[in-house]
Amino acid sequence: MRRTSTARRRPPRSGRAAAVLAAGALLLPVAPASAASGADQEFTIEDPRITESSGLAASKRHPGVYWTHNDSDDGAYLYAVDSRTGKTVATVTMTGVGEPRDVEAISLGPDGDLYVGDIGDNLGGTWDHVWIYRLPEPAELRDTTVAATQYTVQYEDGPRDAEALMVHPKTGRVYLASKNQSGGRLYAGPEELSAQGVNVFRPTGADVDWVTDGAFSPDGSELVLRSYLGAKAYDWKGDGSLGEPRRLSAPLLGQSESVTYTADGTGLMYGAEGARSRVVRVDVEGRGGGDGEEKAPEGGAKSPGGPASGAPGEDKADGGEGTPASTLGLLAVGAVVLVWLGVRRGRRGGGE
Numbered sequence: 001m002r003r004t005s006t007a008r009r010r011p012p013r014s015g016r017a018a019a020v021l022a023a024g025a026l027l028l029p030v031a032p033a034s035a036a037s038g039a040d041q042e043f044t045i046e047d048p049r050i051t052e053s054s055g056l057a058a059s060k061r062h063p064g065v066y067w068t069h070n071d072s073d074d075g076a077y078l079y080a081v082d083s084r085t086g087k088t089v090a091t092v093t094m095t096g097v098g099e100p101r102d103v104e105a106i107s108l109g110p111d112g113d114l115y116v117g118d119i120g121d122n123l124g125g126t127w128d129h130v131w132i133y134r135l136p137e138p139a140e141l142r143d144t145t146v147a148a149t150q151y152t153v154q155y156e157d158g159p160r161d162a163e164a165l166m167v168h169p170k171t172g173r174v175y176l177a178s179k180n181q182s183g184g185r186l187y188a189g190p191e192e193l194s195a196q197g198v199n200v201f202r203p204t205g206a207d208v209d210w211v212t213d214g215a216f217s218p219d220g221s222e223l224v225l226r227s228y229l230g231a232k233a234y235d236w237k238g239d240g241s242l243g244e245p246r247r248l249s250a251p252l253l254g255q256s257e258s259v260t261y262t263a264d265g266t267g268l269m270y271g272a273e274g275a276r277s278r279v280v281r282v283d284v285e286g287r288g289g290g291d292g293e294e295k296a297p298e299g300g301a302k303s304p305g306g307p308a309s310g311a312p313g314e315d316k317a318d319g320g321e322g323t324p325a326s327t328l329g330l331l332a333v334g335a336v337v338l339v340w341l342g343v344r345r346g347r348r349g350g351g352e
Contacts, residue, residue: 039064039083040262040269042280047088050079052273054163055106055213056260057114061137063263065089067114069103071257071273076100076133076148078116080141083269083279090141094148097133105165105213105258109172112137117165119153119176125161129154132165132174132193151193156202160185163257164214164225168236175240176201177211177225184208188240204240213258217284218265226250226259226270251280 045053045068054071064083076097080090094116102120109115116133135148153176160178167174174189186208187201209232214225216236223234223242231250235243250256253272260269262281271279 040264040267040281041083042278043081043083043086044276044278045081045271046086046276047079047081048275050081050088050277051275053271053277054104054257054273055117055165056258056269056271056279057106057108058260058263058269059137060108060112060263061139062141065141066260066269066279067106067108067137068258068271069106069116071104071120072102072122074100074103078106078114080138090138091143092135092138093143093145094133094135095145096147097131097150100133101127101131104163107165107167107174107215108137109134109167109174110169111172115165115167115174116148117162117176119162119165121159121161125159125178125180127159129198130162132199134193149195151195152198153189154198154200155187156200160187162211164211166214166216166223168220169216169218170220175204175214177208177214179210179212184211186240186242206234206240206242208242212256213260215260215268217261218263224248224259224261224268226256228256231259231268231270249282251282253278253280 040058050068050070052071052074053068055069057067059065059067059080062080065080066083067078067080069078076094076099078092078094079088080092081087082089097118100118102122103116103118104120105117107115107117113134114137116135118131118133121127121130130153132151132153133148134151135146138144138146155178161180162176162178162184164177164179165174166177173191174193176187176189178184178187184207186204186206188204189201190199193199208225210227211225212227214223216223221236223236225232225234231248232245233248234245237243248268251270253270255273256270257273258271261267261284262269265284267281267283269279269281271277
């Protein structure tokens with residue numbers, strides 16, 4: 001449904017995210033540029049309009065192209081970025097969706113449509129409904145205007161703040177992952193979304209970490225969920241339940257916001273907010289055997305726990321002189337993130 005703008009605008013992202021970005025700069029350097037070049041490799045988003053890239057989706061119709069969007073109330077715009085050059089090759093303006101409020105995620109469905117999640121809640125989970133927009137992926141890469149279908153969404157157990165929207169590549173069912181300071185939950189939408197009335201998303205019973213984005217593998221057998229400090233992979237059980245988490249290697253990118261599989265499923269692409277933000281590829285290895293962990297680019301920072309030394313999903317505790325620098329760095333950025341979140345909540349309480 002079309003709506004008038006009643007959303008309260010959030011304060012400038014630069015002030016709120018500065019602590020997180022500064023912490024990232026103090027950590028070990030982000031993985032260096034990949035030696036390989038071409039499509040689906042590391043790239044920098046060059047478009048000066050894209051300063052809050054909050055979601056990524058690998059195009060199916062245009063090899064090497066990634067769809068992204070700004071967070072917050074930038075407008076009803078999607079950007080197609082060529083991973084070979086980092087340049088925007090198409091800007092799509094969505095119509096029929098009113099004024100987006102807090103766009104956080106984007107995913108491609110098996111029907112070839114783009115699903116855009118206007119699902120964030122910068123008031124801490126108080127909006128009684130959010131929205132999902134659906135539109136066909138353009139056949140040509142050029143600036144264009146596309147009519148989108150708008151779906152109204154509510155959670156069965158009350159309002160939630162969320163940043164992750166995933167469309168299963170086989171069933172087309174839409175899933176959302178909520179977040180809060182103590183963790184989040186995975187929610188399943190109805191088998192088919194309806195543009196009439198309200199689409200109720202129900203908890204699957206799976207509790208997850210603080211999640212900033214997620215993605216299904218192209219074959220639908222695995223779900224990856226990322227946070228500011230790392231990423232985990234889960235075997236997909238088909239009914240919305242998850243297998244034991246497997247910790248992945250993920251680059252540290254300041255305010256880490258997005259993840260998607262490459263179209264062929266051979267890599268994961270991790271992105272972040274910020275001007276000229278980097279998108280870093282991590283090759284997918286070890287699925288179904290081996291150490292069960294992706295390999296970060298040489299010299300890249302590892303996610304917490306490092307290489308697996310026990311059962312899948314088991315965290316490795318290091319301490320004292322044996323604590324690796326990457327772990328110390330993650331502890332540092334974790335502390336800063338907690339401070340940032342406290343300041344953010346305090347500012348909300350002050351009626352900004």
